[in-house]
Amino acid sequence: MTKQLLRSIDLRGQQLTLAQLRRAVPRAAADDTAGVESRVREIIAAVRERGAQTLRELAAKFDGVEQAEVRVPEAALEQALKELDPAIREALEESIKRAKLVAERQRPEDVAVQVARGARVTLRWQPVGRVGLYVPGGLAVYPSSVVMNVVPALAAGVSSIALASPPQKEFGGLPHPTILAAAALLGVTEVYAMGGAQAIAAFAYGVDSIELEPVDLITGPGNAYVATAKRLVKGMVGIDSEAGPTEIAVLADHTASAALVAADLISQAEHDPAAAAVLVTPSVELAEAVQAELRKQLATTKHQERVGQGLEGEQSAVVLVDSLDQGLAVVDAYAAEHLEVITEDAAAIAARVRNAGAIFIGASSPVSLGDYCAGSNHVLPTSGTAAFSSGLGVQTFLRGIQLIDYDRAALAQVAEHIVTLARAEDLPAHGDAVTARFREDSGESFGEV
Structure with a gap:
């Protein structure tokens, strides 16, 4: 018998409480959080004490780069945009256009309430003054993350934006040129070649020798070191979230195409060996067909090794349920970063979902659409935190200030x-x-x- 890529979790015939459901849904084993935190504390302390010297030492250690300058010259940004492949530029411009359309409509209006005669309370939305945006540079290149971070910040009215992305040895110690080009397209000129926990520390505390002023808020995804650093500087500065590895859950019934479901699961497993891919379905036939399609499509996908690791990891599974009602309970307990609903009357089913970072409705709304050109934001809560938090948006960059006038x-x-x-x-x-x-x-x- 052929080994299935996704392990199976059978919840049929069980009446489970929310606590039991949360224990039943697939999750990755806990990281060595204590070890990571200890190392990150050391990095933060070193950046605070020795500033740019530490940044250069860590660039050499982790990125293999001997840095002369940490800040990216504006001429390098202009050159990257000039040399950008026209097709990539056109795609980025379309992504920016759609993201702006959505973000500009998200900005809330100030609200003034006349409590009584001569008594007024106003809620005024004020943008944070300065933001540090982190763009990863590990297994993939993420110009889309530049778009997703910068566009809502601009729509909120943020006046000072700094961007950091890891230095790349093959590009002379600068971040990837597509990252630089995306920043230039959006008018961001303050860009730093720094990555990991050290970039977060530099944003939080500032680095005088490179004229990097501290920020008020840090946003953007990253690895365990970046997430831990964000948690440790929270309070000194604001953060959007502690984003973990990406995840997709698909709630599907017998009407779904196994080939499309498999393609969508693979698309997210492509990010990282720790990425989660979960199918929740009452259809045994669909589950079996998806397993077969996964084996077939895995053989032809580019990043077979990490996709296979993601699919076979304990964070991924097929969850069999009795009905879509039980399936809804499962996906609410899971609280996915990305949730696809591919069922009969998918819009009605999606309307009943309470916990998800973003919901993709029907077969023509794959997660990849949201990653690039839907107009929505792809920086979303992971690891079940969608049960109590939101994805990145204009609201992330705003503070509500109450004005009391009696x-x-x-x-x-x-x-x-x-x-x-x-x-x-x-x-x-x-x-x-x-x-x-x-x-x-x-x-x-x-x-x-």
Whole structure:
């Protein structure tokens, strides 16, 4: 019997609680988080203490690059754009155009509420002042991540953007030229050839010798070291999320094409040997057909080794369920970064999903569409965090500031309530701060106002 690429998890005939479902869905084994954190702490401390010297030492150690300058010259950005393949430029421009259309409509309006006569509370959306965007440079090249990070930041009104991507030995210590070209297309001129935890530390604390000012917010995906560094500097700066390896879940029934489902699972497994590919279905026939298609398509895909590792890893599986209702419970417990719904009446089924980073509806909306040209953002929550967090968007780069504007009469209307609540909390000075405003003008006690 031919070995199946995806392991099988059979939940049919079981009535499982949410806790049991979360334990049943496929997940990767926990990383050596303590070991990674210890090394990242050392890197952060070294960057804070020795700045650019540490950045250069780590570029030599991890990237095989002897750096003269950490900051990328603007002339290199211009040259990369000039030499960009016209077809790639056209594709990037289309991706940017669609992302802008969506992002510009996402910006919320300020909200002013007249609470009472003379009493107004306004919620004003204010962009963060300065952002550090991280673009990975490991197994693949990600100009699309430049687009997904920069476009919503610009739509939010961020005025200062710095971008970092690892130095590449084959390109003279600069980031990949397609990354540089994408930055140039979007008007980003502050670009640094630095990667890993050291880039995150440099963004968070700044590096005086290369005139890198600290940022207010760091966004962008990366490996375990990048994610750990973001977690460790959170509080000093804001972060979008601690993104882990990519994942796809497909909720499909007997109407789905096995060939298309298999192609979509492979497309995400192509990212990383740790990528997760999960099929949830009530159809045994579809499950078997998808397994056969995976074997067939794996034989012809370019990155066979890492795709095979991803599919065979414990983070990937076929989950058999009794019905689409049970399937919905499973995908909500899994809370996928990317969820495809390929079923009869897919839009109605998708409308019932509560937890996912992004939902792709029907056979003509593959995850690859969202990776590049849907107009949506592909920086999404992973590892089940879609149950409580959102993907990257304009809102990531905004803060809500409350403006409180009461006149004297409006304050008098609630002053007694404030005093009462202040005394109930044994904070009488809170009440005194209100009554003082009336004594100051009239000399009267609060009770006489």
